Amino acid sequence: MTEIIEGVYFIAGVDDMIPDSHVYVIGEPSSQDLSIIDAGLMGKGNYKLQTIKKTGIKVEDIKRIIMTHIHLDHIGCLNEIREKLPWVELWVHDQEAESLEQGDERTVYGMEMFRNMCQVQYGLKDGDFTFEVNKKLQGGESLEIGGTVWEVLHIPGHSPGGIALYHRTKRALIPGDVVYADYAIGRFDLHGADASELKKSLRHLSELEVDILLPGHNRVARDLPEGYLEETAKQWEPYLT
Numbered sequence: 053m054t055e056i057i058e059g060v061y062f063i064a065g066v067d068d069m070i071p072d073s074h075v076y077v078i079g080e081p082s083s084q085d086l087s088i089i090d091a092g093l094m095g096k097g098n099y100k101l102q103t104i105k106k107t108g109i110k111v112e113d114i115k116r117i118i119m120t121h122i123h124l125d126h127i128g129c130l131n132e133i134r135e136k137l138p139w140v141e142l143w144v145h146d147q148e149a150e151s152l153e154q155g156d157e158r159t160v161y162g163m164e165m166f167r168n169m170c171q172v173q174y175g176l177k178d179g180d181f182t183f184e185v186n187k188k189l190q191g192g193e194s195l196e197i198g199g200t201v202w203e204v205l206h207i208p209g210h211s212p213g214g215i216a217l218y219h220r221t222k223r224a225l226i227p228g229d230v231v232y233a234d235y236a237i238g239r240f241d242l243h244g245a246d247a248s249e250l251k252k253s254l255r256h257l258s259e260l261e262v263d264i265l266l267p268g269h270n271r272v273a274r275d276l277p278e279g280y281l282e283e284t285a286k287q288w289e290p291y292l293t
């Protein structure tokens with residue numbers, strides 16, 4: 053686990069047959085009020101928690117898990133983490149919270165063929181991703197957590213209730229799978245995805261001043277070139293109709 057900036061720690065996903073999402077831990081350790089952003093793939097919960105422990109952070113200080121979105125590669129090990137940290141709250145955008153509470157796993161798996169494959173491969177069954185959500189995010193709120201302030205942006209398109217977390221003064225953005233380093237963006241062919249919404253979300257993000265990009269996969273970028281998000285949005289616009 054590496055400290056990206058004060059109060060933001062990074063745990064790299066370890067990809068399997070399926071990608072494993074990165075995890076970020078946000079909050080000042082002295083606040084004893086830390087948040088985990090995303091969980092990761094099935095079987096990766098222990099690795100994530102062990103990595104946190106190794107840096108001296110007390111897992112007792114982790115108070116909630118905030119999901120950027122509920123795709124399987126982000127939520128797959130949520131049950132494993134909650135088993136170890138049963139007190140943690142779950143915060144999800146309203147639109148995906150509803151799916152989790154109703155046991156509607158279409159967004160989690162993305163496509164039916166993938167559901168069957170994963171259930172066989174990982175011994176999952178229908179209903180494994182049914183959760184009560186403690187806080188339903190709307191987008192537009194400011195979260196004061198662990199001595200840091202993060203703005204929530206609703207950025208649908210890759211998934212219906214995808215969110216980004218933005219730290220305005222540190223110019224840091226956690227966009228889930230909506231945009232990556234190296235001018236890449238998230239896929240827009242899965243259940244609940246919408247190319248034109250993704251186009252709007254990329255435009256929305258390009259209005260922010262961002263130096264540090266902390267995506268759900270691949271490289272973390274600590275020193276983005278000026279106008280990076282705007283350039284990425286522009287490059288992808290012709291494909292997002």
Ligand SMILES: [Zn+2]
Nearest residue numbers: 073125229268
């Ligand atoms: Zn992902």
Ligand SMILES: [Zn+2]
Nearest residue numbers: 121123210229
């Ligand atoms: Zn995703």
